[in-house]
Amino acid sequence: MSLKDAIEQLLAQRVIDLCYEQGDQSQCSRITRDQTTNAILFIPQTFQNLSKANVEAIDLEFGYTHGIHLFGGSEHLGLRVFGSYTLENSVTSATGVKTERASALSLQNMKKKANATLNYSNGPFKWNLQARYLSGGNLNETFNTRRTNATFDHVIYDVADNIVGASVYWDTRLGYDIPLQKGTLELFGNVTNLLDRDPPLVLVENLSSQAGGGYDQLGRRYVLGFNLKF
Numbered sequence: 001m002s003l004k005d006a007i008e009q010l011l012a013q014r015v016i017d018l019c020y021e022q023g024d025q026s027q028c029s030r031i032t033r034d035q036t037t038n039a040i041l042f043i044p045q046t047f048q049n050l051s052k053a054n055v056e057a058i059d060l061e062f063g064y065t066h067g068i069h070l071f072g073g074s075e076h077l078g079l080r081v082f083g084s085y086t087l088e089n090s091v092t093s094a095t096g097v098k099t100e101r102a103s104a105l106s107l108q109n110m111k112k113k114a115n116a117t118l119n120y121s122n123g124p125f126k127w128n129l130q131a132r133y134l135s136g137g138n139l140n141e142t143f144n145t146r147r148t149n150a151t152f153d154h155v156i157y158d159v160a161d162n163i164v165g166a167s168v169y170w171d172t173r174l175g176y177d178i179p180l181q182k183g184t185l186e187l188f189g190n191v192t193n194l195l196d197r198d199p200p201l202v203l204v205e206n207l208s209s210q211a212g213g214g215y216d217q218l219g220r221r222y223v224l225g226f227n228l229k230f
Contacts (some may be wrong), residue, residue: 008053008091012043015140024097029196056087065119074124083114083133103137105164105202110134124177132169136216138162140200166204169216172192183230189223195219 010027021026032042034089065078089102089109103111112135119128145159173190199215 008045009045012045015043021142021147022097024093026093052092055089058085073122078119081116086111101141104141105137106140110137110214126175128173130171134167136163136165139164164200169197186227188225191222193220
């Protein structure tokens, strides 16, 4: 997907990075400094017109269900897998500065995502197990990159390790259908984040925090309930 005259809101740290690390003068003009100390006083985080935004990705989905014979009865086993792979997620400023954000975790841009669900049913009994995969990426897409200006041209290392590893979350659900005179009562229980995995610490505005987005920030949790169908 390619979008011309894109409109986007840039965080203050992003404005600074584009100005001083990529030489984007349109962002430099947004920084207000004290005339005496030269300290930054204000950076407006308003929506602004960008020249172009481009996103390219590949999606893949697979599903299969088949009858089986393990415990007897009307048994079925099913598998569904859905995944996406981002080829490009970039923005280009009005001055022609292009920034690739496909693996920028501070923006919750994971290059690879996948969900896999295993379903088992036997008459009124149902069970499923789901895995949610989020690939790793960079703390900041401008860290540990080559910087160029009038006096130097080399890689500047901002952090010792700019990589965050991948995360996998597991969920499971059990259900049982009870036939009623004019409908069905389903009793169910589910566990989200079965292994109680913590989200990674991701830099946002140069502060280490537990980033949201696709990551689970609540930890393991349980739900018991019922559905009445009639």
